[in-house]
Amino acid sequence: MASTASSSSTDYNPHPNQQDGDTIQQQTSTTDYATQYPSAQHKPQHTNPDYGGNPLAHILTADYGDQRLQAFGGAFQPGLYKPPARNFANPAPLGLAGFALTTFLLSLINLGTCDISGPSLVIAPAMAYGGLVQLLAGMWEVAIGNTFGGTALSSYGGFWIGTAIILTPGGFQIAEQYTGTGDFDAAFGFYLMGWFIFTFMVWLCTLKSTVAFSSLILFVWLTFLLLGIGYMEAQTNGTGAPTVALIRAGGATGIIAAFLAWWNMLAGLADPANSFFLVPVFHFPWSEKGRAIREAKKNPENGEHV
Numbered sequence: 255m256a257s258t259a260s261s262s263s264t265d266y267n268p269h270p271n272q273q274d275g276d277t278i279q280q281q282t283s284t285t286d287y288a289t290q291y292p293s294a295q296h297k298p299q300h301t302n303p304d305y306g307g308n309p310l311a312h313i314l315t316a317d318y319g320d321q322r323l324q325a326f327g328g329a330f331q332p333g334l335y336k337p338p339a340r341n342f343a344n345p346a347p348l349g350l351a352g353f354a355l356t357t358f359l360l361s362l363i364n365l366g367t368c369d370i371s372g373p374s375l376v377i378a379p380a381m382a383y384g385g386l387v388q389l390l391a392g393m394w395e396v397a398i399g400n401t402f403g404g405t406a407l408s409s410y411g412g413f414w415i416g417t418a419i420i421l422t423p424g425g426f427q428i429a430e431q432y433t434g435t436g437d438f439d440a441a442f443g444f445y446l447m448g449w450f451i452f453t454f455m456v457w458l459c460t461l462k463s464t465v466a467f468s469s470l471i472l473f474v475w476l477t478f479l480l481l482g483i484g485y486m487e488a489q490t491n492g493t494g495a496p497t498v499a500l501i502r503a504g505g506a507t508g509i510i511a512a513f514l515a516w517w518n519m520l521a522g523l524a525d526p527a528n529s530f531f532l533v534p535v536f537h538f539p540w541s542e543k544g545r546a547i548r549e550a551k552k553n554p555e556n557g558e559h560v
Contacts, residue, residue, distance in 0.1 A: 331400060331463075342398050347522035349391030349407035354515035356384025356414055357477075361508030364481070364501050377418045385415035406456050413449055420445070436488030439496050443485030450478035465536035466518055473511035480504035 331346075360376045392408025420428050420442065432438035453475035460468040484500030491497050521533035537543035 331403065342394070344522055345391040345394035345398070346403055346407070347519045349388045349395070349403075349411070350515045350519035350522070352383045352385075352388035352391065352414075353407075353410055354512045354519060356380050357474075357508050357515065358512035361477070361505045361512060364505030364508060366502065366505075373421050374423065377421055380414040380418035380421075385411050385418060387411070388414065402456075402459060409452065416445075434489075435494040436490075439485045439488035439494075443482045443488070443496075446478050446482035446485060450475050450482055453478055462538065462541050464541070465538060466514065466521065466533075467535065468538070470511060470514040470518055473507050473514060477504050477508040477511055480507060 356376065356379050359379060360373060363370055363373055363376065389408055389411030392404050392406070392411055395403035395407055419426055429438045432441060453471060457468065457471040457475055460471050480500050481504035484497045484504060487497045487500070488495055517533065518535075521535050523529075524531070524533050526532075537547075539548070
């Protein structure tokens with residue numbers, strides 16, 4: 255199920271659980287590209303290759319060296335990336351686990367499960383697991399050169415720490431500073447809308463990755479959007495409280511996001527050494543892996559393993 259398609263015995267794949275063909279050789283010349291993709295032999299040098307009709311596609315122009323690994327949510331990598339140059343463990347599953355558990359707890363409360371409405375239980379895991387642990391995972395992503403993973407995981411770690419501070423009853427007296435009807439809820443809605451904007455921009459960087467990875471970020475920004483609007487309506491809906499229907503909807507999308515985070519976490523953990531199965535991540539057809547599969551189907555004589 256899992257192989258490391260490499261050009262030499264010294265090639266290194268730190269994520270053996272990726273699908274066959276996930277390790278590719280980055281071509282640096284028109285001749286090499288035409289050899290790998292015969293359908294592009296007669297195209298002008300400046301013509302973009304087939305990206306499956308993706309209007310957001312663009313050509314990588316930098317020299318990325320030899321070996322490149324495919325986009326993988328289990329490593330929090332949204333595109334082609336080099337294997338880490340040092341013997342450093344993959345911190346992405348740890349960050350995903352912290353995000354998943356804390357999101358799961360808060361989303362259950364937003365859904366009104368068992369008629370529980372107070373978020374006090376979330377404060378401790380938001381501070382320690384979803385906050386501090388995820389922040390550390392993001393810093394370790396920076397250490398191995400993953401700018402995307404470092405930015406996203408560290409930011410969401412900061413989100414959970416900030417949320418825990420805001421929701422701590424009496425400790426920082428933030429809510430007590432808002433005296434008007436629905437003012438605190440509306441202000442908290444502004445906070446969530448800011449995170450919706452950030453997450454939407456992060457999601458744009460996952461559209462060439464995998465379905466599992468991109469769907470995770472998709473449901474995270476949907477959750478922020480629904481909750482943000484629901485809280486901002488506290489001043490205008492006549493109740494002085496967040497709109498229940500929107501909060502429930504945000505809770506539902508949050509539950510989905512939590513399980514998608516766990517899915518990507520398991521994909522990053524499971525490999526042939528510790529698991530009887532590998533977790534599918536479903537590459538988009540316009541991704542590098544999807545293109546490689548199409549080329550292999552068009553040219554089976556090349557002997558590429560799909």
